[in-house]
Amino acid sequence: MISDITLGQYFPGDSCIHKLDPRTKIILTVLFIVTVFLVNTPLGFLTILLSVISLILLSRISIRVILKGVKPIIYVLIFTALINLFMTKGESQPLVDFYFIEIYKEGIIRAVFMALRVILLIIGTSVLLTYTTSPISLTDGIESLLSPLKKIKIPVHVFAMMMTIALRFIPTLIEETEKIMNAQKSRGADFSSGSLIKRAKALIPIIIPLFVSSFKRADELAVAMECRCYRGDKNRTKLVKLEFRGRDYAWFGIGLVFLAAVIALMIIPSHITGILPETVYNVFFYKI
Amino acid sequence: MDNYNIRALRCENLSFVYDDDAEQEKVILPPPALDNVTVSINRGEYIAVLGHNGSGKSTFAKLLNLILQPTYGKIYINGKDITSEEMTEDDIFDIRSKIGMVFQNPDNQLVATIVEEDVAFGPENLGIERSEIRKRVDEALKVVDMTDYARHAPHKLSGGQKQRVAIAGIIAMHPEVIIFDESTAMLDPLGRREVLNIMEKLNREENITVINITHYMEEAARADRVLIINDGKLLADGTAKQIFSKVDLLHSIGLESPQGTELLAELSKLGYDVPSDAITEDECFDALKALLSQKGGRL
Numbered sequence: 001m002i003s004d005i006t007l008g009q010y011f012p013g014d015s016c017i018h019k020l021d022p023r024t025k026i027i028l029t030v031l032f033i034v035t036v037f038l039v040n041t042p043l044g045f046l047t048i049l050l051s052v053i054s055l056i057l058l059s060r061i062s063i064r065v066i067l068k069g070v071k072p073i074i075y076v077l078i079f080t081a082l083i084n085l086f087m088t089k090g091e092s093q094p095l096v097d098f099y100f101i102e103i104y105k106e107g108i109i110r111a112v113f114m115a116l117r118v119i120l121l122i123i124g125t126s127v128l129l130t131y132t133t134s135p136i137s138l139t140d141g142i143e144s145l146l147s148p149l150k151k152i153k154i155p156v157h158v159f160a161m162m163m164t165i166a167l168r169f170i171p172t173l174i175e176e177t178e179k180i181m182n183a184q185k186s187r188g189a190d191f192s193s194g195s196l197i198k199r200a201k202a203l204i205p206i207i208i209p210l211f212v213s214s215f216k217r218a219d220e221l222a223v224a225m226e227c228r229c230y231r232g233d234k235n236r237t238k239l240v241k242l243e244f245r246g247r248d249y250a251w252f253g254i255g256l257v258f259l260a261a262v263i264a265l266m267i268i269p270s271h272i273t274g275i276l277p278e279t280v281y282n283v284f285f286y287k288i
Numbered sequence: 289m290d291n292y293n294i295r296a297l298r299c300e301n302l303s304f305v306y307d308d309d310a311e312q313e314k315v316i317l318p319p320p321a322l323d324n325v326t327v328s329i330n331r332g333e334y335i336a337v338l339g340h341n342g343s344g345k346s347t348f349a350k351l352l353n354l355i356l357q358p359t360y361g362k363i364y365i366n367g368k369d370i371t372s373e374e375m376t377e378d379d380i381f382d383i384r385s386k387i388g389m390v391f392q393n394p395d396n397q398l399v400a401t402i403v404e405e406d407v408a409f410g411p412e413n414l415g416i417e418r419s420e421i422r423k424r425v426d427e428a429l430k431v432v433d434m435t436d437y438a439r440h441a442p443h444k445l446s447g448g449q450k451q452r453v454a455i456a457g458i459i460a461m462h463p464e465v466i467i468f469d470e471s472t473a474m475l476d477p478l479g480r481r482e483v484l485n486i487m488e489k490l491n492r493e494e495n496i497t498v499i500n501i502t503h504y505m506e507e508a509a510r511a512d513r514v515l516i517i518n519d520g521k522l523l524a525d526g527t528a529k530q531i532f533s534k535v536d537l538l539h540s541i542g543l544e545s546p547q548g549t550e551l552l553a554e555l556s557k558l559g560y561d562v563p564s565d566a567i568t569e570d571e572c573f574d575a576l577k578a579l580l581s582q583k584g585g586r587l
Binding site: 167171224225226228229240 | 396413
C-alpha cells in the first residue's frame with residue numbers, strides 16, 4: 001500500500017558513510033555533482049565509476065536497492081540518450097542516413113556517456129546522501145551550512161523547522177489519505193475507472209477533507225509547540241550537535257583529491273600527446 | 289520571575305468569549321465559553337475537570353496556560369496577576385515552562401521524527417545545556433517507560449505509546465503543573481490506563497499538580513478533587529465522593545456517575561440502606577456485599 005513509502009529513502013546503518021557528519025556529505029555531494037558534469041574523457045568516467053563502486057561497497061547498501069533507485073528514471077535516461085543520438089552532428093559520414101534521421105559515431109558515443117553520466121549522478125548522490133543520511137540530520141546539516149545567511153535576515157531556522165515538520169507529517173498524512181479514501185470508497189466512490197478527467201474529479205472528495213484536517217492539525221500543532229515554549233531559534237540549544245571529526249576532514253581530503261584528479265585528466269592530455277601511443281590516447285582521452 | 293514555585297493558582301471571575309471577528313461591531317456576542325469561574329488550585333493536587341463536549345473545560349485549560357487571554361477576570365500565581373498587561377513575552381514563556389499541557393491527539397503534538405529528539409524539543413526551547421537535556425530526556429523516557437523506543441520513529445508507535453512520548457516531552461521541561469486536555473479520549477482502554485497511571489505517578493511521586501480534563505467518569509473518580517463545568521459555569525467543586533454522590537445533579541446536566549454509584553443511587557431510591565458515596569468499583573462491591581448479607585443473601 002502507499003504507506004510502504006520509505007521516508008526520504010533512508011536506509012539505517014552504521015557504515016563509515018553513515019557516520020559522517022551530514023555537512024561533510026552535503027559538501028562532498030556538491031563536489032561530486034560538479035565533477036560528474038565536468039568530466040569529458042573515458043578515463044575520467046572510469047575514475048568516477050570506480051569511486052561510485054567503492055562508495056557503494058563502503059556504504060554496505062545492497063545493489064538491488066540501488067538499482068531500484070535508478071528504475072524510476074529509466075525513461076528520462078532513454079529520452080536523453082535518444083536526443084543525444086539524433087541531435088549530435090559529427091564531422092565524418094553519418095552511419096545511418098534515413099530520410100531526416102542521421103546518426104553519427106559521435107552521437108552514439110555521446111548518448112552512451114550521457115546515460116552513464118545520469119546514472120552515476122543518481123547513484124553517487126543517493127549513496128553519498130539520501131540513502132545514508134536520516135532526513136532529520138540532513139535538515140540539521142542544511143540548517144548549519146546555511147546559517148551564515150542568518151546575518152542577512154534569511155530565516156534559516158524557520159525553513160529547517162518547516163522541513164522537519166513536513167518530514168514528520170508525511171507518514172501521518174499518508175495514513176489519513178488512506179483512511180479518507182476508504183471512507184469515500186465505502187460511500188461508493190470510484191477512483192479507478194473512467195476517463196482521466198473523471199478520475200481526477202474523483203480525487204476532489206479526498207483532497208478537500210485532507211486539506212481541512214491538515215489545517216486543523218497545523219493549528220493544534222502550533223498550540224502544542226507554543227505550550228512547549230517554542231519561540232524560534234531564540235536562545236535555543238540542541239540535543240545533538242553537529243561536529244566535524246577526524247574522519248570528516250579525511251573525507252574532505254579524498255573529495256578534493258578526486259576533484260583534482262578529474263580536472264587533471266581534462267588538462268593533461270593535450271601536453272602528453274607525443275608520449276603515449278596514438279591508440280591509447282584516442283581511447284582514453286577521447287573528447288566526448 | 290524565573291524559578292518560582294507554583295504554590296497556588298487562583299482564577300477569579302474568569303470568563304472567555306470566542307470572538308472570531310472582533311473588529312465587526314456585533315450587537316449580540318456569542319455566549320461565553322467560560323463564564324465567571326472562580327477557583328483555587330494548590331500545589332500537588334490531583335484534580336479532574338468534568339464536563340460534556342463544548343462545556344468550556346478545554347477553554348479553561350487553555351486560559352491557565354495563557355494560550356488564550358481571558359476576556360474578563362484574572363489568573364494569579366502565588367498572588368501575582370499573570371493576566372495583567374505588564375506581562376512580557378518572557379514572563380509568559382516562564383509560565384508555560386512551569387505549566388505543561390498534554391493534548392488529545394498525540395499525532396498533533398509530536399514535532400520530531402525520532403522519539404528522543406521530540407522529548408528534547410521542550411528543553412531545547414528553554415535553552416538548557418546539552419548534557420542536562422540528555423539527562424532529562426533519559427529520565428523522562430524512563431518515567432513513561434519508553435526508554436526502549438528512544439530511537440524509534442513516532443509514527444510507528446501505538447496511540448498510547450505516542451501519548452506517553454508526548455507526556456515525556458512535557459516532563460522533560462520539569463513543569464510543576466501538568467494539564468491533560470482530554471489526553472485519553474483517543475486511546476484504547478489499555479492506552480488510557482497507561483496514561484492514567486503515569487498521571488497518578490507524577491502526582492504522587494513528583495508532587496506535580498495534575499489537572500485532568502476529561503469526560504470519563506471513571507477517570508474523574510480517581511482524582512482527589514473534581515470540578516464540574518457546564519455551559520461555561522463552574523457547577524460543582526468538591527472531592528470525588530461529594531460530587532458523584534449527587535447523582536441527580538449530574539443527570540440534570542447530562543453526565544452520569546460511575547455505574548456502581550448509579551446502581552447504589554437507584555437502590556437507595558427504592559428504600560434500601562446503601563451508602564451514596566461509594567464511587568470506586570471496590571467500594572460499590574463492598575456496599576452491595578453488605579446489603580446482600582444484611583438481607584440474608586450470599587455472595
